[in-house]
Amino acid sequence: MxxxxxxxxxxxxxxxxxxxxxxxxxxxxxxxxxxDDANIVIINSCAVTAEAERKxxxxxxKIYRDNPLIKVVVTGCxxxxxxxxxxxxxxxxxxxxxxxxxxxxxxxxxxxDIAAVSAHAAEANESTLFKRGMDRAFVKIQxxxxxxxxxxxxxxxxxxxxxxxxxxxxxxxxxxxxNGINEVVLTGVxxxxxxxxxxxxxxxxITEILKNSNIPRIRLSSLExxxxxxxxxxxxxxxxxxxxxxxxxxxxxxxxxxxxxxxxDSTTFIKSLAMARNxxxxxxxxxxxxxxxxxxxxxxxxxx
Numbered sequence: 001m002x003x004x005x006x007x008x009x010x011x012x013x014x015x016x017x018x019x020x021x022x023x024x025x026x027x028x029x030x031x032x033x034x035x036d037d038a039n040i041v042i043i044n045s046c047a048v049t050a051e052a053e054r055k056x057x058x059x060x061x062k063i064y065r066d067n068p069l070i071k072v073v074v075t076g077c078x079x080x081x082x083x084x085x086x087x088x089x090x091x092x093x094x095x096x097x098x099x100x101x102x103x104x105x106x107x108x109x110x111x112x113d114i115a116a117v118s119a120h121a122a123e124a125n126e127s128t129l130f131k132r133g134m135d136r137a138f139v140k141i142q143x144x145x146x147x148x149x150x151x152x153x154x155x156x157x158x159x160x161x162x163x164x165x166x167x168x169x170x171x172x173x174x175x176x177x178x179n180g181i182n183e184v185v186l187t188g189v190x191x192x193x194x195x196x197x198x199x200x201x202x203x204x205x206i207t208e209i210l211k212n213s214n215i216p217r218i219r220l221s222s223l224e225x226x227x228x229x230x231x232x233x234x235x236x237x238x239x240x241x242x243x244x245x246x247x248x249x250x251x252x253x254x255x256x257x258x259x260x261x262x263x264x265d266s267t268t269f270i271k272s273l274a275m276a277r278n279x280x281x282x283x284x285x286x287x288x289x290x291x292x293x294x295x296x297x298x299x300x301x302x303x304x
Contacts, residue, residue: 001029001114004038008056009046011187011221013076015138016101017044023105029114035063040071040112042104045078045086047153053078060090073108075101077157098143098158137181138221141169141205142188146196150261151250151290154189161193163200166208173213183217183242191220192227203231210238222246222288225264228272233279243280247273248288252304256293266303 003024007013020042021031032038041063046052056078063072073094074086080097087095094111096104108114144161145154173184186206188194195201209218219242228247235241247269251257254265264272277283289304 001039002032002037003029004032004035004041005044006041006059007044008059009044009048009052009076011138011185012140012143012189013044013046015140015185015187017042018137019102019140020044020104027105027109027114035067035070038067038070040073040108040114041067042073042075042108044101045074045076047077047081047157053082057090060086060092064091071112073104073112075104077154080157081153135181136183136185136217136219137176138185138187139169139172139176140164140188141186141191142194145190146193147190147263148261149250150259151293158189161190161196163194163196163198165198166200166205169205170209170212173209173215177213177215182215183219184215185219185221187221190224191222192224202227203229203235206232206235206241210235210240216240217242219244220246222248225249225269225272228276230275230279233276236280236283243282244284244286245276245280246286246288247276250288250290251293251296251300252289253296253300254303256296256300256304259295260290260293 003021005017005021007017024031035041043056043059043063045056047056056074056076060072060074063070071093073096074092075096075098077098079086079095080099083095083097086092094108096107100107142161142163144158145152146161148155176184192202194205206218209215218240223245225247228245236243249266249269250260250262252266257265273285276285291301
C-alpha cells in the first residue's frame, strides 16, 4: 500500500509522522508524496487554535471530495479532543488519539485490513523513508507538559510529560544521518521539561547527542524562557549547535502574563535574552505573541 502523510500544526506533529513513516516502511508499505498515488492518507491534526481545527476539517473534507475512494485516518490533538466530530460529522475512516499515536501503523493495518508485505520491500524504501522531500528532520524527544498556561489546550490533548530515552533519541539521529539527513531539530511539547520523569534534563541529553553522534547541525525548537539556563547556553560553544532560539514571550505586559499563568515576567525575559546574547554572539531569536488575549487593554498591548 502507498501511504501519504500530512501534518498540520507544530514541528512535533511532523516528527511523529517521521516515526509513523518508519513503522509503515517496516511493514513493507511505501510512503508517497502524491495524493494521486496514495491508498491511505494519515493526517496528524492540530487543535492549538480554532483556525487550526478549521484547517484540519478543511483538509479532511478536501481529500474526500477529490479522492472519494481513498481511506483517511486522522490522529493528533484535534482527533483526541473531538473524535466524535471527526468520525460522525466528517466521516473519517479511522480516528486515533494521541495515546495510541505510536501504534498507528499497527492499528491501521488491523482496522483497515492491510497485510504486511515482505521485508525486502521495506529495505527497498529505507533510503527515501526519512527525507520525505525535506533537508532536515524533526526528532521528538518528549511529549506532554506539566504546566497549564490559561490559553493552551495542548496540555489537555497531550497529557503529562513523558521523555524518550537518550539511547532511542541518539539511535534515531544516527539513523537519520546515515540516510542523508544533516540537520535535526529537537522537538516536543515542552522540550525544556525533558527528563523531568527520568532524572535527566535537556543539557544532559544534548551533551550525550554531541558525544555520540556526528550529525553536523542540531537545532532546538520552541523553548520556554524559564528553561534558558547557563548550563544549556554553554553547549552552544559547540559549532554544531545552531545559534537560534525560539523563545515565546506571548505578551510584554506583566498583568497579561499573570492572567495567562505564564511563569515569567517582562523583566526576567529581557534579562534571560541578554544572558543568551552574551553567551551566543551570533544568536538569532524568534518569539510568539498573542494579540487580543481576553481582557487585554490598549495600555497592556502597548506594553507588548
